[in-house]
Amino acid sequence: MSKKMSKRPAKAATQSKPQSGSSARQESNEEPTIAKPTTRVVAILYDGMLVLALLFLVGTVLTVIGTLMTMDAGVDSSQAQSLPTWYQNAVMTPSFVLTLVAFYGLFWRRGGQTLGMQTWRLKTVNNSGHLLTWGQSFKRILAACLMPLIFGVIGSLIGGSRAVLLASAFLGLIFNYVFCLFNPRGLAVQDIVSNTITLKMPKVAHEGLWRGFKNRKNNK
Numbered sequence: 001m002s003k004k005m006s007k008r009p010a011k012a013a014t015q016s017k018p019q020s021g022s023s024a025r026q027e028s029n030e031e032p033t034i035a036k037p038t039t040r041v042v043a044i045l046y047d048g049m050l051v052l053a054l055l056f057l058v059g060t061v062l063t064v065i066g067t068l069m070t071m072d073a074g075v076d077s078s079q080a081q082s083l084p085t086w087y088q089n090a091v092m093t094p095s096f097v098l099t100l101v102a103f104y105g106l107f108w109r110r111g112g113q114t115l116g117m118q119t120w121r122l123k124t125v126n127n128s129g130h131l132l133t134w135g136q137s138f139k140r141i142l143a144a145c146l147m148p149l150i151f152g153v154i155g156s157l158i159g160g161s162r163a164v165l166l167a168s169a170f171l172g173l174i175f176n177y178v179f180c181l182f183n184p185r186g187l188a189v190q191d192i193v194s195n196t197i198t199l200k201m202p203k204v205a206h207e208g209l210w211r212g213f214k215n216r217k218n219n220k
Contacts, residue, residue: 030202030203031202032123032199032200032201032202033199033200034185034186034187034197034198034199034200035120035122035198035199035200036180036186036200037177037178037180037181037186037188038177039120039122039200040122040177040188040198041174041177042116042120043114043116043117043119043120043122044116045116046115046116046119046120047114047115047116047117048116050103050115050116051099051100051103054099054103055096055099055100058095058096058099059092059096062091062092062095063083063092066083066084066087066091066092067083069087070083070084070087071083100141101137101138101141104137104140104141105132105134105137105138105141108124108131108132108137108140109131109132109133109134109137110131111123111131112124112125112131112132117198120200121200121201121202121203122198122199122200122201123198123199123201124140124196124197124198124199125196125197125199126195126196126197127195127196127197132196136194136195136196139193139194140190140194140196142194143189143190143193143194144173144176144189144190146189146190146193147172147173147175147176147189148169148170148172148173148176149169149172150172151168151169151171151172151175152165152166152168152169152172154168155167155168155169155171156168175189176188176189176190
């Protein structure tokens with residue numbers, strides 16, 4: 001009787017192997033799909049916290065430098081002055097743009113994923129399926145800013161206040177992804193303008209951010 005009982009678990013184990021193998025084959029047969037707009041927006045919110053921290057750091061450093069270069073330092077807050085307009089437009093604004101390009105461009109070039117995109121298994125590539133170049137990254141960022149800029153200009157003409165301008169620019173950002181619902185392929189505005197695409201990767205094909213950095217380095 002003990003011999004019969006000892007054979008049953010072995011038989012059950014052999015039966016379970018094809019099931020696990022079939023499930024693995026099923027997962028490996030999955031293909032990347034175009035990412036849904038809701039998932040993309042959530043990933044942007046994840047990255048937004050880090051981007052805001054970087055912009056705040058850059059702005060603080062440039063404000064200190066600009067104050068030392070262009071203004072006399074006061075002794076209390078009542079003597080504080082705003083930076084010259086030329087410094088804000090010629091130094092600070094381009095620095096903020098370059099910070100965004102450096103952040104997204106570095107991640108997109110190395111692994112196609114930012115930290116927020118990695119969490120949701122998203123990956124941005126060009127239409128050929130390759131990682132973006134610096135030029136393609138810059139073009140995609142400008143394309144993503146196109147609708148917020150247009151909405152912001154319209155908002156400023158209608159309302160004129162800073163709050164209306166920011167609210168209008170935010171609506172322009174949301175419009176980029178609402179557009180996905182009406183596009184037959186589910187593409188956002190920046191996808192079409194920059195000839196790039198953001199994919200939802202299957203678990204098997206999900207490389208991960210740090211492994212992508214490592215593989216990219218080894219392939220050079």
